[in-house]
Amino acid sequence: MPINYYIFLAVALFSIGVIGVLTRRNAIIVFMCIELMLNAVNLLLVAFSKMHYANAVTFNPGTTTGAEAQLFVFFIMVVAAAEVSVGLAIIVMMYRNIHSVDINFLNRLKH
């Protein structure tokens, strides 16, 4: 598969995530769109990993070029899991305080 297809797919998914963050006002949906953007980047990292592997394997059949990118994706997943637990705790606390998940109510820094 040409790497361009993967680049365009990842850009489209990332942009859809950006649109969701900008347009939706439900805090949980905004959070889910951030997960969508993380996954678009993960997909692009794996595609680039296999691209560099394809370039290296013609000279050295036993190469492990590109394994670092997949480990990077693994660490992104680790950080995302930690982020989700803390973020959802914050959203639950916000719901308990203002009885809504509308992010427009969170403008107290403004006044």
Next chain:
Amino acid sequence: MSITEVLFWFLTALALLSALMVVFSRNPVHSVLWLIAVFFAISGHYIILNAQFLAIVNLIVYAGAIMVLFLFVIMLMNLNAEAEPQKNRWLWWAGTIAGGSLMLVIIAALKDTETKTQMAFVKGGDIGLIQNLGMVLFKDYVLPFEISSVLFLSAMVGAVVIGKKD
């Protein structure tokens, strides 16, 4: 078209359609279910690229654990389409145009780069197998691996501290 290309385009269409439904469906529970569909499509892409470990971890961690956590929180708050905050029409257009412009700019910038002739290795290559990844992880990246356990501990303590009453 070979079967790999058919699968690629099917998974691409599924991912994009489900991602759009995540953003545009009014019921938050439906958004979560569409996001699970996106994760399944991305896992299918990982399998086409022969990144088997990441495909399974993506299903277990994202579709299995994180999305269930989202569903629990949504059902705990009893959110549905009626409780959804009313959105501003102008804000919707502004956000859509901004996101679309971002996509246009990035695609226009990357359209004619030197990666145009590069190919991603599909249906083969064994760097994505758990044997190779485990060797690299526990030889070269063992320190970040251990530090991530500290990160998990602090996230767990933080979630408990934030989430408990007063």
